[in-house]
Amino acid sequence: MSDSISVAKHDTPDCIIIGGGVIGMLCARELAGEGLKVTLLDKGQTGQESTWAGGGILSPLHPWRYPDAVSAMARWSQAHYPSFVEALKIETGVDPEWVQSGVLVLDPEDIEGALAWGKKWQTQIELLSADQAASCEPALAARSTDAVWLPKLAQARNPRMGRALTESLYRRRVDVREHCAVTDLEIVDGQIRGVNTTEGLLRAERVILAAGAWSPQLTDSLQTTIKVLPVRGQMLVFRAPKGLVTRIVLDGPRYVIPRLDGRVLAGSTVEFVGFNKDTTVDARKDLHVAAIDLIPALTDCEIEHHWAGLRPGSPNGVPYIGEHPEISGLFINTGHYRNGLGLAPAAVHLLLDLMLDRPPILPPEDYALGQQRPPSVEFPQDT
Numbered sequence: 001m002s003d004s005i006s007v008a009k010h011d012t013p014d015c016i017i018i019g020g021g022v023i024g025m026l027c028a029r030e031l032a033g034e035g036l037k038v039t040l041l042d043k044g045q046t047g048q049e050s051t052w053a054g055g056g057i058l059s060p061l062h063p064w065r066y067p068d069a070v071s072a073m074a075r076w077s078q079a080h081y082p083s084f085v086e087a088l089k090i091e092t093g094v095d096p097e098w099v100q101s102g103v104l105v106l107d108p109e110d111i112e113g114a115l116a117w118g119k120k121w122q123t124q125i126e127l128l129s130a131d132q133a134a135s136c137e138p139a140l141a142a143r144s145t146d147a148v149w150l151p152k153l154a155q156a157r158n159p160r161m162g163r164a165l166t167e168s169l170y171r172r173r174v175d176v177r178e179h180c181a182v183t184d185l186e187i188v189d190g191q192i193r194g195v196n197t198t199e200g201l202l203r204a205e206r207v208i209l210a211a212g213a214w215s216p217q218l219t220d221s222l223q224t225t226i227k228v229l230p231v232r233g234q235m236l237v238f239r240a241p242k243g244l245v246t247r248i249v250l251d252g253p254r255y256v257i258p259r260l261d262g263r264v265l266a267g268s269t270v271e272f273v274g275f276n277k278d279t280t281v282d283a284r285k286d287l288h289v290a291a292i293d294l295i296p297a298l299t300d301c302e303i304e305h306h307w308a309g310l311r312p313g314s315p316n317g318v319p320y321i322g323e324h325p326e327i328s329g330l331f332i333n334t335g336h337y338r339n340g341l342g343l344a345p346a347a348v349h350l351l352l353d354l355m356l357d358r359p360p361i362l363p364p365e366d367y368a369l370g371q372q373r374p375p376s377v378e379f380p381q382d383t
């Protein structure tokens, strides 16, 4: 936070937000922009959980494998990302490094689905021969198969996005309370009255639950539950020379993401191991081998860091957005699974539309809590 900004303290906020990841922080930023007194609570520090750990690709990795509700939300967000990031940069002086690096998809099994999806969603998509793919990304390992190229897709740099949003909250006089965990919801006669925290009761007539993978812990005693599981994802970052890789490259479940300073991220695992955030030797080896298979020159690059984060996994990737059907004043925004950074602008705009009685940007019923979410193949089938 800038030294010149005084810290806001709201004893009676208009809205409490539980969770200081990208979703909670963006909700807080936008509500404060509407003139509401907002208090945001985080059990740790803002922007340090999944929001920090992610790869920052501003599109689902395989959008053709998701329900339309995810593509619709991603498309709205993609259209608004450049102006959002520009405003954030001007407001805070922190650049989240939005870059339209495009995504090159190599797995032949994805080509048909990708082309059909591109046509349906009118997204620019090109079929490249193996030679064309090699000439646009010279560090790629030699291949003999076609690829598809989605030039309009972009990325942002997670830690920077977290810093920019945190700074924006202080500037907008949001009362940010870190290391303050919500232990349960204060509900009287079907109406939210506030939250109980490790620092005592805090009252408000409106509460947004945006606690990522931890969200169900606060709603499991209610009749309408949200099915969100922690899904561990491990990643590596290589210290690579600037320009070695310039595009996001996706091959089946593995991908590399080039940052502006040359670093290359390699991701990611999908593991259902509860709230365990440890890294493992096996994952490190797998990610290392897969990255070198894609970009052989990474053999000579040091692995700078290996980490794990917990995605808030909803069964089919469609987030839960809206007011809780049993508790008036309790709003939910969670379950963005592998796509929270990419979906955030639309997910937050939609929730605020519902809270503030504005015409919704997307059909709210598609994201409602009661909407069926049949599990995708990678998700445990008994959820």
Ligand SMILES: Cc1cc2nc3c(=O)[nH]c(=O)nc-3n(C[C@H](O)[C@H](O)[C@H](O)COP(=O)(O)OP(=O)(O)OC[C@H]3O[C@@H](n4cnc5c(N)ncnc54)[C@H](O)[C@@H]3O)c2cc1C
Pocket: 018, 019, 020, 021, 022, 023, 024, 041, 042, 043, 044, 045, 046, 047, 048, 049, 050, 051, 052, 053, 054, 055, 056, 057, 058, 059, 180, 181, 182, 183, 210, 211, 212, 213, 214, 215, 232, 233, 234, 235, 267, 268, 269, 308, 309, 310, 311, 312, 333, 334, 335, 336, 337, 338, 339, 340, 341, 342, 343
């Ligand atoms: C390895 C990996 C790669 C990923 N890659 C991408 C990608 O390329 N593109 C993309 O769009 N998405 C990606 N994601 C997913 C994305 O990071 C998440 O969907 C997104 O960050 C979710 O944001 P969130 O705010 O809901 O959750 P989080 O960032 O996890 O934030 C939740 C916050 O709630 C707080 N909290 C929890 N319980 C409580 C409580 N009881 N009281 C107070 N505070 C509480 C936590 O401390 C935390 O700060 C990736 C994730 C991982 C792990």
